[in-house]
Structures are given as structure tokens and as C-alpha cells.
Amino acid sequence: MKNLLTQDNFEQPLLETSRLTLEPIVESHAEEICELFSDPKLHEFVPQEPISLETAEARCTRWAKRKSPDGKELWLNWAAREKATSRIVAHFQAGLKDDAIATIGYMVARASHNKGIATEGLRAIIDYLKYNLEVIEARAWVDSRNIASHRLAAKLGMVQVELIKDADFFKGATSDEFVFSRKFEAYELQRVDLTSVALVQSILEAAPQYLLNVDGVTSNPNDGHDTLTALPPGCSLDQKHVLVLRLNGAAVGVADVIQGYPDPTTAFIGLMLLREDRQKGGSGRMFYQKIEEKIRRELDCNRIRLSVVDSNPVIPFWEKMGFTLTGESSPHQGKTIVSTKRIMEKRLS
Numbered sequence: 001m002k003n004l005l006t007q008d009n010f011e012q013p014l015l016e017t018s019r020l021t022l023e024p025i026v027e028s029h030a031e032e033i034c035e036l037f038s039d040p041k042l043h044e045f046v047p048q049e050p051i052s053l054e055t056a057e058a059r060c061t062r063w064a065k066r067k068s069p070d071g072k073e074l075w076l077n078w079a080a081r082e083k084a085t086s087r088i089v090a091h092f093q094a095g096l097k098d099d100a101i102a103t104i105g106y107m108v109a110r111a112s113h114n115k116g117i118a119t120e121g122l123r124a125i126i127d128y129l130k131y132n133l134e135v136i137e138a139r140a141w142v143d144s145r146n147i148a149s150h151r152l153a154a155k156l157g158m159v160q161v162e163l164i165k166d167a168d169f170f171k172g173a174t175s176d177e178f179v180f181s182r183k184f185e186a187y188e189l190q191r192v193d194l195t196s197v198a199l200v201q202s203i204l205e206a207a208p209q210y211l212l213n214v215d216g217v218t219s220n221p222n223d224g225h226d227t228l229t230a231l232p233p234g235c236s237l238d239q240k241h242v243l244v245l246r247l248n249g250a251a252v253g254v255a256d257v258i259q260g261y262p263d264p265t266t267a268f269i270g271l272m273l274l275r276e277d278r279q280k281g282g283s284g285r286m287f288y289q290k291i292e293e294k295i296r297r298e299l300d301c302n303r304i305r306l307s308v309v310d311s312n313p314v315i316p317f318w319e320k321m322g323f324t325l326t327g328e329s330s331p332h333q334g335k336t337i338v339s340t341k342r343i344m345e346k347r348l349s
């Protein structure tokens, strides 16, 4: 995880989903938060009670600092405003220590129950935690009687990992708690579009030797854009899968796969590139395996083709991944490099 606890200028972002704007909570949210928390029915499975305006003000002031008073935990709190009504309909919370494990909490106004509000808001928050803060696991502590919350955890891809007997005593009874958890896969492929042009450009710029090998220059300001838009003849953008390669949440590489080129059951890997500081550590193999799995299962192809330029010495890598040279070749003209492009392919059984 990025070391956010030592950063003084950490800015919690505003997040958006189709129905909600997730606003980082500040002091001025106090009245709306007080109203949201005023429903006693919402507190059935939590020890707290509805709060006064002063308590809401004190909480919002504390949350606006984004850190626990001892500075050991990042406290992120969002007020979810429904776009259609401009009303605050939920409160979402994520606490993070330096072990990169996030604990999430949530409360949705009763009038907004059963509409998928918590799922929608928390999915956006979990994506933010995973992709931006490089969190490795999200957890939620849930009262064992709270069935709606169990269902929500399942929708968020969480599984029950622990039962804590007699975890708490409140409102005249002891309560057991389930711990739900979702561990994020170390190696993930994230399909991106033109909105990620800056990210893709930054990855390409972190691998200057590749560009030097195939083009003869070390950077090209339009490469990110070209990677996201360039298509072989006769193909359309929906056949193009630009994938950011994420290792424990961090963007470490990019790949470009064209589905159904040059024929419907073939996928063409236009590029697979890792940042130079992430090469030669086994990640190439792991990401390639993920890409192959995606091509086989999701893109429904049984053959993969790619081309390698002689001036970029990576044929041994592709051979290790099971590719062979087909014997087809054509001239390659980079910015200042003239070389030969060779086709390699692999049949998937």
C-alpha cells in the first residue's frame, strides 16, 4: 500500500457512481449526517444510538481530518448523495492501517433500502481502495443476525472467514459477529478505455528501452492514445481490449488484445509491456497466463498470434510462454529503426 499515513496532503476523492455522488465528509455535512443517523431502527444491530447534532458535528469534524486521533489509521468517510433527489441516503466508511487491509462500514437510510445503493456505493469504494490505495484485502465485521448485511457482503465478493462469539453486548443481548473478507488477487487485468490515457502513457514511459528497441526513441507523447485507439484493418473498437496489468493493485504494465483478428477464433496480442522496474521478476509469465485465460474463456478464441520485431530481443520469452515462429515476416519501420517483424503463434487446446 502507498504509505498514506505519513502523507500530510492526502486528499480523499469524491467518487461517482451512476446514481450516487460519494462526497468526502466535512464539517458541513453534520446536519444531514445527524438526520441519516436519527432513525432508531437503523441501530438494531449496532451498539450506537441515534446521535445529536453536537455529536454529528464532532464526528464530521473528526472524520474531516481523515486520520484517527493517534495518526495510526486512515479514516475515510463518504456521504452518499442520491443524484435524483440530492438527499444524503447513506454513509460509507473505510479504515486502513499500514498493513494495507481496509475495514469497511456502512449505513443506508431505510427509505433507500433494497435498491442496491450499498452495493453500488461500496463497489466504487472497493475499486478505489484496490486500484488507487493498493489495499490487499477488504473486511467487514457484521452482526450474525444481520441477514441483509450478509447478502451485501456476498454481493461485494466477500466470504465469511471468522465467527467471533459474544463479540459484543448491547441492547440487552450478546451478539456474535461474522468477519467477511475479500482478498484482492495479486495479478489482475483491468480493461480500460480512453479515460485512462494518462495512466497508459505513464506505464509506457516507464519502459523506455522497449520504445528504443522498436522505434529508436525513448518516448512518444501520443503512445498512450495510440495504444488505446489503434486498430488493425477491418476491426472495430469493441474488439479491442486494452488491459492495465495490476500487481497488488499497482498499475505495472499494459497489454493490448484484439479479439477475432485476423479470423473470428484468433486473438492478436498487439502489445504486452511491463514497467522496466517490474521486468525480469516473473510477472511477465503471471500476467501472460492471465491474458491467455481471458482469451480462452472470455474472448472465446483458440489461437493467439503476435509479432516480434528483431531489434527487440524477446522471442525467448514468448517461446517460454508456448509460442512458435510461423515463418511469416514483414519489414518493420520504426521512427528511426528499420528491422523485421516476425509472427509467432500459440494454439490453445
Ligand SMILES: CC(C)(COP(=O)(O)OP(=O)(O)OC[C@H]1O[C@@H](n2cnc3c(N)ncnc32)[C@H](O)[C@@H]1OP(=O)(O)O)[C@@H](O)C(=O)NCCC(=O)NCCS
Binding pocket: 207, 210, 271, 272, 273, 274, 275, 278, 279, 280, 281, 282, 283, 284, 285, 286, 306, 307, 308, 309, 312, 313, 314, 315, 316, 317, 320
Ligand atoms: C517481455 C516482458 C513482458 C517479459 O516480462 P518479464 O516479467 O520480464 O518476464 P518473466 O520474468 O516472467 O520471464 C519469464 C521467462 O522468460 C524469460 N525471459 C523473459 N524475457 C526474456 C528475454 N528478453 N530474453 C530471454 N528470456 C527472457 C525469463 O528468463 C523467464 O524464464 P524462466 O521462467 O525459465 O526463468 C517484459 O520484459 C517487457 O515488458 N518487455 C518490454 C515490452 C516488450 O518487449 N514486450 C514484448 C513485445 S513483443
